[in-house]
Amino acid sequence: MEESGIADKNTPYWWEEAPVRPLPRQPLAKKLDVAIIGAGYAGLSAGLVLARERRSVAAFDAMNSGEGASTRNGGITSGSIRPDYATITRRFGEEKAIAIEAEGKVAREFLYDFIKTEGLECDFQLVGQFKGVIGYDDYEKTARSAEVLAKRLGIDAYAVPYSEQRNYIGTDFYRGGMVRMDIGGLHPAKFHAELLRVALASGLTVHAGTRVTSVERDGSEFRVVTEAGTVQARQVLVCTDGYTDGAVPFLRRRLVPVRSRIIVTEELAPEVMAQLMPRRMMMIEGRQLGFYYRPTPDGKRILLGGRDSSRVGDPAAPKLFLRRGLINLFPELENVRLSHTWFGNVAMHRDMLPRIFEKDGVVYATGFCGSGVVWAPWIGTRAAHKLLGHGEQARTAFDFRPPAFIPLYRGNPWFMPAIIEGYRMQDRIALYRARR
Ligand SMILES: Cc1cc2nc3c(=O)[nH]c(=O)nc-3n(C[C@H](O)[C@H](O)[C@H](O)COP(=O)(O)OP(=O)(O)OC[C@H]3O[C@@H](n4cnc5c(N)ncnc54)[C@H](O)[C@@H]3O)c2cc1C
Numbered sequence: 001m002e003e004s005g006i007a008d009k010n011t012p013y014w015w016e017e018a019p020v021r022p023l024p025r026q027p028l029a030k031k032l033d034v035a036i037i038g039a040g041y042a043g044l045s046a047g048l049v050l051a052r053e054r055r056s057v058a059a060f061d062a063m064n065s066g067e068g069a070s071t072r073n074g075g076i077t078s079g080s081i082r083p084d085y086a087t088i089t090r091r092f093g094e095e096k097a098i099a100i101e102a103e104g105k106v107a108r109e110f111l112y113d114f115i116k117t118e119g120l121e122c123d124f125q126l127v128g129q130f131k132g133v134i135g136y137d138d139y140e141k142t143a144r145s146a147e148v149l150a151k152r153l154g155i156d157a158y159a160v161p162y163s164e165q166r167n168y169i170g171t172d173f174y175r176g177g178m179v180r181m182d183i184g185g186l187h188p189a190k191f192h193a194e195l196l197r198v199a200l201a202s203g204l205t206v207h208a209g210t211r212v213t214s215v216e217r218d219g220s221e222f223r224v225v226t227e228a229g230t231v232q233a234r235q236v237l238v239c240t241d242g243y244t245d246g247a248v249p250f251l252r253r254r255l256v257p258v259r260s261r262i263i264v265t266e267e268l269a270p271e272v273m274a275q276l277m278p279r280r281m282m283m284i285e286g287r288q289l290g291f292y293y294r295p296t297p298d299g300k301r302i303l304l305g306g307r308d309s310s311r312v313g314d315p316a317a318p319k320l321f322l323r324r325g326l327i328n329l330f331p332e333l334e335n336v337r338l339s340h341t342w343f344g345n346v347a348m349h350r351d352m353l354p355r356i357f358e359k360d361g362v363v364y365a366t367g368f369c370g371s372g373v374v375w376a377p378w379i380g381t382r383a384a385h386k387l388l389g390h391g392e393q394a395r396t397a398f399d400f401r402p403p404a405f406i407p408l409y410r411g412n413p414w415f416m417p418a419i420i421e422g423y424r425m426q427d428r429i430a431l432y433r434a435r436r
Contacts (some may be wrong), residue, residue, distance in 0.1 A: 006319050007338035011262040012060055013303065018189035020071055028229045032056050034387060035231055037212045037222045037247065038239035040070035042365045042371060044195045045380030046237055046387075047390035055387055057204055059239075060226055062129035062211035065196055068243045069372065071189035072344030074262060074292050074305050076282045077111060078129065078183055079104045079374030082352035087147075091351065096153075099397035099425075100353070105153050107378035108182055114377065115186070118198050122191035123297035129282040130160070132174030135434025138286055140291040140385050142312065146178045146260040156181035159188040169283060171278035171329045174436070175247035185282050185294050188373065195377075212247045215362060222362070235387050238364045239380060241372065242345030243409075250359055251366065252411040254403040257345040258420075260370060263306035263322045264340040265333065267300045276302065276330050287430065288423040291325050301339070302326070307344050309420035318343075346370035356383045357402045363387060 034050050036043045039061035050057040056115040059065075062323040081088070081100060115124050131352055133139050137154035143159035150157050157180040160168055165176055200206065207228060224231045238248050242257045259266035268276075273295060277283075283293045304326050308318040321343045327334050347367055354368045354375040368375045378396075385394035409415075 006262060006323075007182055007341040008315055009340045010342060010402075011340065012189065012262075012342045013301075013340040014071055014075075016188060018071070018187065018193045020067045020189070021204055022064055026058075026205050026207055027054060028207070028226070028231060029205070030232060032058055032231055032233045033082060033210075034058075034235045034237060035060065035222070035229070035233035036237045036239060037079060037198075037215075037224075038068070038241065038243070039206050039208065040068045040239065040241065041195065041382035042241065042368075042383075043190065043237070043239035043378035044192075044199045044206075045377040046239065046365060046384040047206075048195070048199040049384035050379055050387065051199065051203035054203075056386075057205060058207055058231070060207045060212050060224075062209045062243070062245070063209065064400065065206050065208045066189065066192040066353065069241060069344045070192045070376070072270060072342060073113045073188045073260075073373060074192070074294060074303060075186045075188040075373060076129070076183065076292060076294060077108060077124075077186060077373050078282070078284070078371050079108045079203055080371040082369050082371075088353075096387075096397060101152060101399045104374070105155060105182065106423070109375050109376050110381070118194070120191060120194035122193075122194055123187040124184060125186075125280070125297065126181070126184035127282065128179055128181040128281050130168045130177050130179050130279075131284050132165075132171075132177040133286045134173075134175060134431055136175050138273075138434070142176075142286060146180070157170070166278075168279055168281060170278065173329050174285075178350045179281070184283055185297065186373070187297050187304035191268055191373075193349060207325075211245075214247055215359065236362045237383055237387060238362060239366060239383075241366050241368055241376070242347040244347065248362075249411075250402070251364060252409070253405055253409055255347040255349050255367060256406065256409070256413045256416065258348050258370075258413070258416055259308035259310065259318075259343045260305055261318050261341065261343040261344050261425060262303055262305040263319060263320060263326065263338050265301045265326075266337045266339050266348050268302065268333075269337070270300075273299055273302075275389045276332075287427045289420065289427055291322070291329075293329075300331075302333075305409065307423075309417045319367035346372075350406065351403065353398065353400065354379055355400040355403070356386060357400055358386075359402055364402070
């Protein structure tokens, strides 16, 4: 009776303790030093730096602040880079590839330090991450990459053979895996609420529920047209990621919004949680469309996410797909009820590297490809320093040219269901081969 397992609520579990709320209406300034479009992690992180440097700065968000991906995500501080090291080296050269890998470490440390020094109450726990692999060949490769992470970047990373897997996760599905201790979990909506708190206290104005409809060049400045009126801004920063709309057509033709969906179980018995997630680690898989999962911060439920190939409405199929994935990993959860399910958009693009870039004087901080808990605060902060002209603090290996144009694409990702189905097929073949 799978139908009965579909969740009670179609809103993020995270909103129970940290709901997204409308903000008090603010008068619109006629002139600004900087207008930021988007008030998720990236926009607020940039706004915080700019406000502390005494710039007149406002962030505009079409929805409630945080109602995009920043309060809907899994809260895993992965800081992942999707292309592997070999691919980045081939495209950009070895020096850039090393700089990108190294910056992931710095960006994670920046986030952890930021949470600590600002006193952000967001249930952050540096518990480590286990990555499960599906075949013994993958295990050998993963073991080698753990060695590289440890040797080259000094990250506490190690391989876990199949025989020891149950010390980390209560399943036999994987053929071993890898642990890295520089990754943890936070409560994403609390993190956003706390970031908003410090940004507002520092002087950032946030106009929530105020869509920007266009940005027009006006001499050396910009006319930013919003639903609440027009603002003259010296500089503009775009932080719209997976929610990019027609206000910035240049970006819309380059970023593809892809749904990521999450399910959360009801509270499980402490002994079940101890058996399934003995170390309370964050979990990912080495498959094309792998699941990501974790215990909730109170350690009482399991949250599991993955790609959702639906594009409109809220159909049952993707929820059932995740539920089956959960039970495939943990057959003991066959009769579990789900309390919540929801989805949000992640922004994918051609080379899958997060970035800062400038086009016609507008600066963009975006393209986080589903790993923005670490990257959005980091890239948002670097972008603010770039706008301030702070050479050294703005330095990042992610200051690139814009993402490549996607032919025949103007913002309607009609091709995504087919692409996701293609990846699923590759995963099925890989699993079949690995288990022959
Ligand atoms: C289900 C899910 C699970 C995820 N899990 C993880 C995870 O575990 N770890 C991880 O690192 N990352 C994860 N991510 C990705 C992460 O949440 C995002 O990368 C990150 O939140 C992006 O932050 P942002 O500030 O760039 O964008 P967002 O938080 O998406 O904010 C963009 C904002 O721009 C606004 N906007 C768009 N157009 C306009 C306009 N014209 N005018 C005004 N405002 C506009 C939107 O309203 C939106 O609020 C997940 C994402 C999803 C959806």
